[in-house]
Amino acid sequence: MSGAAPAVGVARPRVEGPAKVTGRARYAADVPMADLAFGIVVVSTVTRGRIRDIDVAAVQDMPGVLGVIDHRNAPRLNPDAGHFFGPDGGLQLLQDDVIPHAGRPVALVVAETLEQARAAAEALPVTYEVLPHDTDFSADHPAGRAAMALFDGPVDVGDVDRELAASAVVVRERYFTPEEHCSAMEPHSATAWWEGERLQAVDSNQGPFFIATVVATLFSLPLEQVRIRTEHVGGGFGSKGLCGPQLVLAVMGAMHFARPVRVTLSRNQVFLTTAMRPAIEQMVRIGADDDGRLRAIHHEAAFELSPLAEYIEGCTELTKTLYATPALRTRLTAVPLDILPPYSMRGPGAAPGSFALECAMDEVAERLGIDPLELRLRNEPTVGPASGLPFSTRNLVACLREGARRFGWASRDHRPRMRREGPLLVGTGLAATSFSVGAFPSTASITAEPDGTFTVVVNATDLGTGARTALTAIAADALAVGAEKVRLRISDSDFGPAWSAGGSRGTTSWAWAITEAAAKLRSSGDQGTVTVDTAQLLNDLPSRERHSYSAVFAEVTVDPATGEVRVRRLLGMFAVGRVVNPLMARSQVIGGMIGGLSMALHEEGVRDPVSGRHINADFAGYHISAHADVPDIEADFVPDYEPGIPMGIKGAGEIGNVGTPAAIANAVWHATGSRQRALPIRPDRVI
Ligand code: MOS
Numbered sequence: 249m250s251g252a253a254p255a256v257g258v259a260r261p262r263v264e265g266p267a268k269v270t271g272r273a274r275y276a277a278d279v280p281m282a283d284l285a286f287g288i289v290v291v292s293t294v295t296r297g298r299i300r301d302i303d304v305a306a307v308q309d310m311p312g313v314l315g316v317i318d319h320r321n322a323p324r325l326n327p328d329a330g331h332f333f334g335p336d337g338g339l340q341l342l343q344d345d346v347i348p349h350a351g352r353p354v355a356l357v358v359a360e361t362l363e364q365a366r367a368a369a370e371a372l373p374v375t376y377e378v379l380p381h382d383t384d385f386s387a388d389h390p391a392g393r394a395a396m397a398l399f400d401g402p403v404d405v406g407d408v409d410r411e412l413a414a415s416a417v418v419v420r421e422r423y424f425t426p427e428e429h430c431s432a433m434e435p436h437s438a439t440a441w442w443e444g445e446r447l448q449a450v451d452s453n454q455g456p457f458f459i460a461t462v463v464a465t466l467f468s469l470p471l472e473q474v475r476i477r478t479e480h481v482g483g484g485f486g487s488k489g490l491c492g493p494q495l496v497l498a499v500m501g502a503m504h505f506a507r508p509v510r511v512t513l514s515r516n517q518v519f520l521t522t523a524m525r526p527a528i529e530q531m532v533r534i535g536a537d538d539d540g541r542l543r544a545i546h547h548e549a550a551f552e553l554s555p556l557a558e559y560i561e562g563c564t565e566l567t568k569t570l571y572a573t574p575a576l577r578t579r580l581t582a583v584p585l586d587i588l589p590p591y592s593m594r595g596p597g598a599a600p601g602s603f604a605l606e607c608a609m610d611e612v613a614e615r616l617g618i619d620p621l622e623l624r625l626r627n628e629p630t631v632g633p634a635s636g637l638p639f640s641t642r643n644l645v646a647c648l649r650e651g652a653r654r655f656g657w658a659s660r661d662h663r664p665r666m667r668r669e670g671p672l673l674v675g676t677g678l679a680a681t682s683f684s685v686g687a688f689p690s691t692a693s694i695t696a697e698p699d700g701t702f703t704v705v706v707n708a709t710d711l712g713t714g715a716r717t718a719l720t721a722i723a724a725d726a727l728a729v730g731a732e733k734v735r736l737r738i739s740d741s742d743f744g745p746a747w748s749a750g751g752s753r754g755t756t757s758w759a760w761a762i763t764e765a766a767a768k769l770r771s772s773g774d775q776g777t778v779t780v781d782t783a784q785l786l787n788d789l790p791s792r793e794r795h796s797y798s799a800v801f802a803e804v805t806v807d808p809a810t811g812e813v814r815v816r817r818l819l820g821m822f823a824v825g826r827v828v829n830p831l832m833a834r835s836q837v838i839g840g841m842i843g844g845l846s847m848a849l850h851e852e853g854v855r856d857p858v859s860g861r862h863i864n865a866d867f868a869g870y871h872i873s874a875h876a877d878v879p880d881i882e883a884d885f886v887p888d889y890e891p892g893i894p895m896g897i898k899g900a901g902e903i904g905n906v907g908t909p910a911a912i913a914n915a916v917w918h919a920t921g922s923r924q925r926a927l928p929i930r931p932d933r934v935i
Pocket of ligand 1: 454484485486487489593596749750751902
């Protein structure tokens with residue numbers, strides 16, 4: 249058994265790479281199915297109101313139409329199925345005539361072919377009684393109320409007002425980030441059918457076990473009667489973390505028509521019906537002494553949500569851990585509006601929160617005349633500033649120093665507007681950041697096969713990140729065999745409970761279960777099958793501040809005539825625990841940095857206040873960074889090891905997104921002398 253070279257730490261291409269590039273990898277909308285019918289979703293064109301009529305007779309005789317499901321004939325859902333994400337969760341579809349937000353599904357048109365279903369859906373007359381709506385977000389909206397998230401509640405440490413009064417410099421600024429859309433490449437799709445007593449579905453999601461529990465609850469079925477599989481997923485970014493409308497409606501279709509039904513959202517419907525990041529307004533006050541030591545940080549964030557679902561954007565989470573300060577105050581305010589329920593998107597909370605905090609830190613450095621890098625180094629904490637807990641490991645300083653060395657930061661003139669190249673202004677900026685990591689309960693089982701191979705079953709999901717490849721290496725090392733001896737099976741709710749691919753906690757959670765199962769199997773002499781559940785082990789994990797860290801450096805050019813910002817260089821140094829696969833970890837953090845660049849310069853859901861609707865709900869109007877926007881990106885890892893977690897891993901899922909917007913905004917200030925406190929940094933905001 250021994251003698252196999254370690255697989256963890258080795259750069260290997262994706263195990264499913266050949267299947268993907270040859271088109272054999274099947275995504276949810278590709279699964280072949282006999283007798284398949286197609287459902288097209290019809291969504292509300294009004295923002296608030298009631299359905300007056302849906303004229304099904306007008307389309308019933310169109311070619312291929314099998315029928316229409318709406319609130320009058322839809323299967324009844326369990327009204328208590330909202331779980332932790334609110335009374336409705338955005339899941340109680342087609343249950344009544346109420347329209348709570350624009351884009352709410354109002355009907356599913358089912359036909360023999362996709363084209364027939366689409367033609368009938370487009371022809372379906374729906375009339376509404378329109379009621380007044382409120383989609384107008386602001387931090388001081390009268391409906392705002394105090395909120396707290398799982399990892400982010402209000403804190404009060406020390407006396408913020410006294411420390412600010414005693415500070416040599418106080419920066420107080422407001423920051424705005426707009427609604428943003430996850431924009432995964434694969435539109436959400438589900439195919440649902442019955443096999444005997446069992447409801448089966450193949451769906452685009454980030455965790456089929458969790459999704460199966462939601463579907464079972466919604467449709468009042470025992471969990472054993474529900475099987476959800478997730479094959480290949482073309483990105484999630486948070487939008488596939490919850491049970492999507494495509495799955496609820498496909499299941500309704502399969503029930504109503506007693507045959508397999510596939511529902512694929514159009515790109516426009518992905519924008520209108522799946523999770524977005526809420527609009528956020530933040531206020532940051534930082535006080536510091538002349539020598540750059542912080543005396544106080546006060547960070548408040550207000551964000552919009554929907555009365556249908558309690559999703560809290562934890563913008564102040566990293567403010568509680570990044571810098572030493574004797575006084576700290578954080579608050580979150582939720583503003584309910586008539587909008588689609590927002591949800592986690594690419595570094596939820598942390599990405600917008602770090603934009604505000606790290607831009608404010610840059611202003612502190614400017615006011616004090618201190619190198620922004622030096623300001624971070626002077627405020628390195630020894631224990632969690634809010635929690636008082638020790639850090640498990642903390643390699644932010646290593647990221648900052650190594651990043652600065654590679655970027656050539658030392659030669660920077662810290663005054664703004666000092667560099668010109670022809671007509672262009674040139675500037676550089678940096679941001680430090682962290683992202684909380686850890687593990688959630690998961691199960692895994694491993695079978696020692698008679699031929700000397702091992703079947704490893706864990707309910708992981710691979711969103712295109714390379715989870716299959718990483719977990720194969722982890723299992724190989726845990727079993728002390730070569731990776732070719734490991735057969736990994738993932739993404740089937742029948743495989744039992746596991747954490748979803750989200751919160752940057754997928755790899756840690758699944759790896760933990762795999763390593764425990766492997767240890768148990770090895771101690772039993774590599775015989776038979778063992779199954780483990782890590783729930784108890786996680787309870788025994790000592791409380792620590794556990795985070796990944798990074799330092800991001802950006803160089804931009806700004807055309808003062810047009811206001812166009814181009815990112816010319818981007819460098820990220822990361823401390824993410826032990827790196828399982830350097831090739832894929834680098835791809836992951838580079839992808840995150842591109843997401844951060846996109847957030848900094850391009851992404852903005854624009855809502856028409858009169859209609860309450862998004863006016864740019866497609867890729868023609870909603871801009872994301874394209875190849876021409878993205879420079880060569882350098883990303884690398886400093887040595888890091890998480891002592892509390894098997895294999896020493898932390899998480900690299902989202903941290904790439906987090907520091908990049910502030911690094912770019914700070915570089916734009918350095919180039920132009922003008923602060924950018926609202927994203928995206930559009931040309932009209934620069935000139
Ligand atoms: Mo994520 S935004 O943790 O899916």
